[in-house]
Amino acid sequence: MPKRTFVCRCEDVTLAEIDHAIGLGMTKIEELKRYTGLGTGPCQGKECVGGLAALLCARGLADPDRVQPFTARPPTEPVTFGALAAAGDDE
Amino acid sequence: MTDSGSSWLTRAEPARVGIHLDGEGPLPVGGADTVTLGLLDHGHVETITSAKYRRARGPYCLTGDCGTCLVRIDGRPNQRACLTRVRDGMRIGTQNKLIRAAPDPTRLVDKFIGTMDHHHFLVRPRVVNQAMQAVARELTGFGSLPDHPPDGASAHEVSAPDVLVVGAGPAGRAAAQVLGGSQLDILWIDRGLDSPTAGGLRCRGQTGVFAAYRREGIWAAMTDDGTRPPTLHTIRPRHVLLCVGARPPTIPLPNNDLPGIVAARGLLRQLRRVDATLAAKCIVIGEGETAQRAATRLGARCIAPSRVTRLEGSTRVEEVVTTDGTLEVQLVAFAPTAAAAHDLPRQAGAKLRFDGTGFATVRDDDGRCVTEGPWQVWAAGEVAGVMSDAGAADDARRVAAALLTAAQEKR
The missing domain is CATH 3.50.50.60 (FAD/NAD(P)-binding domain)
Structure with a gap:
């Protein structure tokens, strides 16, 4: 099995892919997310976004005092369509 | 499916409940176990195949956050094994193991890393892109539909x-x-x-x-x-x-995605819940007081990430390669700062x-x-x-x- 270091396990985004994307000029968390798919799997960035921020800060590409994660949209926990439908039209 | 035959846990309460994994079993587990812990006791750490590189994956965080312990339980797909309690006769199915055996056509992706940007691969012409997307969806979907609709409407x-x-x-x-x-x-x-x-x-x-x-x-x-x-x-x-x-982040080490690599904090919580201790051969990777304490409680050696060269194994972690030599393991517990x-x-x-x-x-x-x-x-x-x-x-x-x-x- 090829050796790979993963930044995001949900979407199979490796450190090499992040390096490559940074080489193309994408240095913001939002850009890297959109380009590599990082943070868009089942965990929605719970495991990876802090690690990515740390990596960018360590390389001087992000300011630790200002760096922010990408938007955390609902659902942050699994929910079934059946449960959502239970709200009807009111909520 | 591999079963170590021996138990990875030492339990205060005997294992009295039987669960089935991919049609085999029953495997005896503790009545209060989560599915993850029950399977881990029998050395089963693999639950899913990863979306892009088709690599074996298993539970990592053990606290409901990481998304790689999703299994099919009694006909319901995508259930978090680490947050589901076992029931006698429970039927657990691993998901998305399609196209795992060699030759794996998706390994082609590997060839383009470094030479060609696969994020741009087959984007044009449009018709090729559509065909590629259709194949990719087949490969990377999660689970399959439930056996039957829920028994009644949600309240x-x-x-x-x-x-x-x-x-x-x-x-x-x-x-x-x-x-x-x-x-x-x-x-x-x-x-x-x-x-x-x-x-x-x-x-x-x-x-x-x-x-x-x-x-x-x-x-x-x-x-x-x-x-x-x-x-x-x-x-x-x-x-x-x-x-x-x-939540525990991962630690950026080569092959940090192998099944059998779990978060120390999640593992300790799972063990404490059912009053069990770890009998499997384990290494803690981390540094500082929290990592040291985890290692003591797991009866494991603690190694700093900077001393680990890589992790090795085919469908599960088998070795930790360090700057001082190679250590055989059954389980690796990552102890990063949460x-x-x-x-x-x-x-x-x-x-x-x-x-x-x-x-x-x-x-x-x-x-x-x-x-x-x-x-x-x-x-x-x-x-x-x-x-x-x-x-x-x-x-x-x-x-x-x-x-x-x-x-x-x-x-």
Whole structure:
């Protein structure tokens, strides 16, 4: 099995892919997310976004005092369509 | 399927419940076990094949956050094995193991790394892109449809408590003790298996808050015990206390995705729940006091990440290669500094600050993190960057007392 270091396990985004994307000029968390798919799997960035921020800060590409994660949209926990439908039209 | 034959756990209670994995079994497990722990006892650490590189994956965080322990349980796909209690006769199925055996056509992707950007691969012409997308979807979908629809419709509960407390870890439990003595209507919910209980509070276990809708003033949650149709909750609280804790990030080492690599904090929590200790050969990778303590409790050696060259194994971790030599293992426990759970506070309108590992919630001296809008939100414990269990409990007692004063004043 090829050796790979993963930044995001949900979407199979490796450190090499992040390096490559940074080489193309994408240095913001939002850009890297959109380009590599990082943070868009089942965990929605719970495991990876802090690690990515740390990596960018360590390389001087992000300011630790200002760096922010990408938007955390609902659902942050699994929910079934059946449960959502239970709200009807009111909520 | 491999079964080590011997048990990876030493249990206080005998294993009396039988579960089935991919049609085999029954495997004897403890009655209070989660599916993850029960399978781990028999050396089963692999649950899924990864989407792009077709690599074996298994549970990592063991606390419901990481997304790689999703299994099919009694005909229902995508259930979190680490948050599901075993039942006698339970039928567990691993998911997405399609096209794992060599030759794996998706290995072609490997050839383009470094020479060609596969994120651009087959984007044009359009018709090729559409065909590629169709194939990719077949390969990477999650699970397959349930065996049958739920037995009946989901219920919907609407409530407007004075206080909503989210989380029943060290911070949540300490806060509940302080809040329990009040006359306020308090709803305490936690997504974990073990229902929280405290006098004077309405308590709900196995309930995950999945959204905070600021404009509508609603917190949305779902109760799912795996046996009945889930219940939806829409909650309009005046105050919310977030004790949602933290999550283990991964450690950037070669092959850090192998099954059998788990988070030390999750593993310790799972073991403590059922009064078991680890018998499997384990190495803790981490540094500092927390990692050392985890290693002691797991009966494992602790190695700093800087001394680890890589992890080795085909479908599970088998070796830790260090600068001093190679160590054979059955399990590797990562013990990184935990990252504050930031998504719910962020949805609620809180400001976040990067603390070097994760995004901790910014709050005032009392512990308030959102004052504008339909509710006041408070944060305590790990979510606010207080990373020790004892520290988190102290912090939560202080914040809960301030919350209580504020909630009673404006009543």
